[in-house]
Amino acid sequence: MHRNSLGLHAVVGCCFIFTLTLSMAKAVYGMEISPMVTALSIDSRPNYQQILIKNNSNVTLPVEIDVNRIQFNPFAVGSSYTVVPETTPDLLVFPPAIVLAPGAVQSVRVQWLGQKSLPESQSYFIRFSQPQLSDDNTNKSGVKIFVHFNAAVHVSAIGMKPLLVIKRNSITQQAANGEKENPSQDKQAKASALLQFSIDNQGGKYADLNDYRLIITRVDGTELTIQGEALVAEQTNTFFPPNSKRNLSIHLDRPLSVGFSLALTPIEREP
Numbered sequence: 001m002h003r004n005s006l007g008l009h010a011v012v013g014c015c016f017i018f019t020l021t022l023s024m025a026k027a028v029y030g031m032e033i034s035p036m037v038t039a040l041s042i043d044s045r046p047n048y049q050q051i052l053i054k055n056n057s058n059v060t061l062p063v064e065i066d067v068n069r070i071q072f073n074p075f076a077v078g079s080s081y082t083v084v085p086e087t088t089p090d091l092l093v094f095p096p097a098i099v100l101a102p103g104a105v106q107s108v109r110v111q112w113l114g115q116k117s118l119p120e121s122q123s124y125f126i127r128f129s130q131p132q133l134s135d136d137n138t139n140k141s142g143v144k145i146f147v148h149f150n151a152a153v154h155v156s157a158i159g160m161k162p163l164l165v166i167k168r169n170s171i172t173q174q175a176a177n178g179e180k181e182n183p184s185q186d187k188q189a190k191a192s193a194l195l196q197f198s199i200d201n202q203g204g205k206y207a208d209l210n211d212y213r214l215i216i217t218r219v220d221g222t223e224l225t226i227q228g229e230a231l232v233a234e235q236t237n238t239f240f241p242p243n244s245k246r247n248l249s250i251h252l253d254r255p256l257s258v259g260f261s262l263a264l265t266p267i268e269r270e271p
Contacts, residue, residue: 030057031100031130033080040112043158048111049107051126051151055100063130065108070123070152073170074244083125084185089109090114091124091155097111110153110216120204120242154206164240164264173256197262198247201240209238212264214250219259226250248250 032054055061068194073080092111128149213227
């Protein structure tokens with residue numbers, strides 16, 4: 001299953017557009033961009049980040065750069081958003097165009113010039129447009145083809161925090177085959193279960209499920225912790241914009257007895 005994530009950890013290839021997998025720097029048509037996902041705090045000093053562009057080809061590459069705002073559908077089951085050209089000067093990208101000699105590396109500054117306070121975090125695509133390297137077919141047709149690369153920038157303030165909450169009334173459990181358990185089934189067929197629930201991000205900052213662990217507390221008080229690949233592998237989207245909702249499904253080795261509870265806790269990472 002393909003997974004989409006706009007988070008700060010690798011999973012990406014096109015921070016979703018369209019199938020965004022935004023966190024891997026990939027050389028295609030000679031251009032390499034790094035990082036593909038950037039966090040920018042408007043309170044930091046300096047309040048800018050840099051993106052590096054490298055020309056891995058043996059020809060000179062002209063590159064045009066523009067800014068697009070990502071507008072999320074907060075209640076979409078999968079990843080749903082629209083991309084609109086940014087018309088305000090809030091996020092500055094400089095220079096707006098470059099010419100890269102073969103093997104050259106150029107830094108592009110991404111700086112916040114907007115208001116000093118934000119109601120919630122905002123997300124942008126920095127689009128790098130490069131003409132396709134010419135070949136005989138292109139020359140004959142006269143059609144000029146551009147290749148677009150998108151790097152994601154998530155803008156927030158220091159005081160902002162995500163708040164991922166599991167909706168208790170959304171928690172369901174069923175046999176892994178989607179049917180209710182039958183006493184005539186053999187033990188192995190009854191051994192696994194599918195746990196389903198929804199998560200709301202009630203905070204003002206984006207979040208990535210990769211940064212959390214799921215703690216299942218059984219009725220006897222013992223705990224089962226699920227995190228990392230085991231938590232995100234079956235999800236179609238692990239990125240939570242502010243005030244958004246996602247539905248999750250996790251396969252368990254065995255069913256949970258009635259009375260269990262779920263909790264999400266952030267993973268402490270070294271700065």
